[in-house]
Every structure is written in structure tokens, then in C-alpha cells.
Amino acid sequence: MNSKKNAPADALDTFARFLQDRGLRMTRDRRAIIRQVFEVHAHFTMDDLFIALRLKGERLSKTTLYRNLPLLVESGLIRRVPGESSDGRFEHVLGHPHHDHLICLECGREIEFSCTDLETAQDNICRRYGFHPVWHRLGIWGYCRRCRARRSVKPKER
Amino acid sequence: MNSKKNAPADALDTFARFLQDRGLRMTRDRRAIIRQVFEVHAHFTMDDLFIALRLKGERLSKTTLYRNLPLLVESGLIRRVPGESSDGRFEHVLGHPHHDHLICLECGREIEFSCTDLETAQDNICRRYGFHPVWHRLGIWGYCRRCRARRSVKPKER
């Protein structure tokens, strides 16, 4: 029952331990932040989080977020999403399996995928360079099936 | 003589064409920017570029850089260096073939590599999704050989 299923509660425990180890305190705001972060399975910005929490009736300030997200990162519960276009975005780590993205330049849609061949090729590269990988991020930009179809109808466009 | 060897001149031509196509003008400042960018084979920030140009006696303003670098990016001559830690950095593209990055979380070093298996795997993915790729970007974060060696000396660390 206290298994992996309850990510928010697990994360709360982990964070509580992390705080205690460093003589910091668990507060209402911190609890709310953790809960929110692990309830939603998507990337988020400071502002996303702020708005979501305010909508839930939490009265914390942005300053508090700016002060606490670095702690969450340090604790390993969340991480900044690497990659230029995802500047200022975070994602939680527990229960968020790895995936990469196809991003459509026309409609902006992001398609998630994962591919073992890709992972294998990456492992090979890392081995070749004596590099110990921790995580990676691959984005492929281009045109999705839907937009290509639409395009082919009026090929003169552009 | 007018071969690939002269990157700055080639880039200047390319950019001139790019500008003309959009009804924009080639100016002294733009020429100076291109020349500088293609003379130096290294990542650079707005400020690096500004200082370098000023040292060369150019009297352009930062505003001009902020206005023109996006054009260079659009023209494909330079690109923003991906990766969180290299926020705000650019690199030129001509004579800088496609590559991906291994980024060390400890020392920050970026190792460039390219790998056909990886490209192949990506092509397969795209085919599977009916996606037409235009470009991609892969970053692998982890620990480089050097830092791992240093670490293994004091294995209790972490």
C-alpha cells in the first residue's frame, strides 16, 4: 500500500528526510509544492506552478517558489529540463519514465516516444568516450504527419 | 580560390542573399558581425561579441547585436548552443558539421560527437510516426572520463 503508486506521498517523505538532514523545516508551503509537482505529469515553469497553487487556494508567494525549487532539484525530486527551448522548465523525477520528443515546427505539437535502438546507440557512444551518462534529452524538430498532409494539399503555400 | 576555405566571405555572401530575399540591407555593422563570428571558432555570448567588435574599433551598439543575431540564427549561419549551462551562447555553423554533445555535470566540459547509428535510429522513429525531420539536438548529461577518475579516488564522496 505504501508502494510506488503514491508518488506525492513518497516524494513528501523523501523531501522531509532531505530537509531534516540539513536542519531545514517542512512547512505548509513546501508540502503544497511537492503535492502539486507530483500530481501533474508534465513539465512546468515557475509560473505554471505558482498559478496552479494559487488556484488551489494556497497563498504562497513567488519568492517562496524561487527559494524552494532549487531545494527540490538538490534533493533529486525534480530537475530542470535541459535543452534550449525548455529554458526555465522543470519536471519531477519519480514516476516520470524517460521519453524524447518530436516537435512539429508548424503546429507545435510534441509527440513523445522512446526507442531502445536510440538508447543503445547512446550507450555505445558513452562507452567510447568513457562517459557515464545520467540522463539525456533528444528533440527532433520537423513536420508531423498531420501538417504534412495539410501541406501537400496546397503545395504552393510558402 | 573562392572555395570553401574562406568561411567569413562565404558567410557574408550567404547572409547578403538572405537579407536581399527579405528586403533587408547589408550594412557595415552586419558585415563586421559576420566577419567576427566566422573568424573565431568558439562559442560566444552577446557580450563576447560586443567586446571583440569594440576592440576592433567597430562602433556599433549592443542593441544592434541584439537585433541582428536573431537574423543570423534565422539565416542558419549561427545557432544558439543548446544546453542549460550554455544559456545565451552562440556558435557559427558553416564549417561546423552537425554534432551532438556529452555534457559533464561536474566540470561542465562539452564533448562533441556524431554517430550514424544514432541518426539511423532517429530516421526510423520519424518514419514510424510519419514525421519529416528538419533538425535535431541530442544532449547527454553525465560524468566525463576525467571526472570519473578523480571521483574514484575518493569513492565515498556522494
Added chain:
DNA sequence: TCCTTATTGCGACTGGTTTCCATTACCAAC
């Protein structure tokens, strides 16, 4: 419950980037 000290909110502040607008300079047409 008390008391120490971490946490918080607010407003001021910062550094990087963008915008405004008056002036300058391209460059195509004469």
C-alpha cells in the same frame, strides 16, 4: 508552552534583453 531560528512576503533591486523614437545610411531610381 516557550524560544530559537528557519521561513515567508513584500518591495526594492539587478542584469540581461527589448522597445521607442529621433537620426543616420542604404541603395534603387532618376
Added chain:
DNA sequence: GTTGGTAATGGAAACCAGTCGCAATAAGGA
């Protein structure tokens, strides 16, 4: 070469995300 329409530019002001200082608040161990 001169002219005219319009893009480009510089400098200052505005903007914005993120940070800091400080007084008030609230964890949580004694």
C-alpha cells in the same frame, strides 16, 4: 551623382525573470 523612401542604428527608457534585505511569522525541539 542626387534624391527619396525605408531599413538600420544608438541611447535611453522600459521590461522581466529572478534575487535580496528586512521585519513578521511559524516550525518544532526543549
